[in-house]
Amino acid sequence: GIQVEQSPPDLILxxxxxxxxxxxxxxxxxxxxxxxxxxxxxxxxxxxxxxxTKQNGRLSATTVATERYSLLYISSSQTTDSGxxxxxxxxxxxxxIIFGKGTRLHILx
Amino acid sequence: DAGITQSPRHKVTETGTPVTLRCHQTxxxxxxxxxxxxxxxxxxxxxxxxxxKDTDKGEVSDGYSxxxxxxxxxxxxxxxATSSQTSVYFCAISEDSxxxxxxxxxTQLSVL
Numbered sequence: 001g002i003q004v005e006q007s008p009p010d011l012i013l014x015x016x017x018x019x020x021x022x023x024x025x026x027x028x029x030x031x032x033x034x035x036x037x038x039x040x041x042x043x044x045x046x047x048x049x050x051x052x053t054k055q056n057g058r059l060s061a062t063t064v065a066t067e068r069y070s071l072l073y074i075s076s077s078q079t080t081d082s083g084x085x086x087x088x089x090x091x092x093x094x095x096x097i098i099f100g101k102g103t104r105l106h107i108l109x
Numbered sequence: 110d111a112g113i114t115q116s117p118r119h120k121v122t123e124t125g126t127p128v129t130l131r132c133h134q135t136x137x138x139x140x141x142x143x144x145x146x147x148x149x150x151x152x153x154x155x156x157x158x159x160x161x162k163d164t165d166k167g168e169v170s171d172g173y174s175x176x177x178x179x180x181x182x183x184x185x186x187x188x189x190a191t192s193s194q195t196s197v198y199f200c201a202i203s204e205d206s207x208x209x210x211x212x213x214x215x216t217q218l219s220v221l
Contacts, residue, residue, distance in 0.1 A: 030206070030207055031206060031207050033209065033210055035210075035212075041197070041214075041215055042212075042214065043199065043201075043212040045209050045210060045211060045212075048208070048209045050207075086151060086152065088152075088210065090206060090207070095140070095157065095159055095165070095206040096154055096157065096165075096167060096168075097142065097154065097157075097201075097203075097206070097210060098154060098168065099144070099151045099152040099153070099154075100151060101149070101150065101151040102151050
């Protein structure tokens with residue numbers, strides 16, 4: 001079946017550190033997005049990135065569709081980066097957007 | 110921010126009662142989705158819609174039905190709520206299936 005796996009499941013870092021979050025998927029992808037869920041539960045779309053590389057401030061993402069993975073980079077972490085990061089994909093062409101279980105990031109001051 | 114309103118924001122109900130959650134959008138987006146979020150499971154797709162009266166099942170559709178009679182409204186109904194349906198329910202919209210997904214603020218549902 002469809003598989004979307006994220007790693008690591010949990011990550012604790014000191015403020016100022018850099019981090020890399022990974023999303024592996026089991027099939028060809030038409031749509032891959034990264035989200036941040038803040039401690040208040042709000043889900044924010046960070047990137048729409050089915051292939052290639054994008055950057056937005058301290059965050060960047062790279063998707064290598066042929067090797068079926070995507071990476072989210074967070075540089076110079078701040079406490080406001082804490083929360084859960086989700087990867088979501090549309091595998092194949094069935095319009096279903098499926099989420100991984102997320103990486104919980106905790107940035108210590 | 111995308112114009113998405115979920116109602117109610119919180120609801121407590123009893124096992125066996127019917128419950129309807131509403132998602133309203135002002136963006137005229139074609140796609141609308143219902144997800145549930147539970148600890149350890151991330152977000153799981155319940156149902157989605159790709160147009161008025163066009164809906165399809167997601168990963169965890171048993172016990173749920175949906176309706177979309179207008180572009181702006183997507184209703185999720187639990188015909189007979191069970192305790193296993195206690196969850197946070199999120200609505201999301203996108204202009205098309207290959208476009209960015211935007212989420213509402215969620216509905217916390219407790220079934221006692």
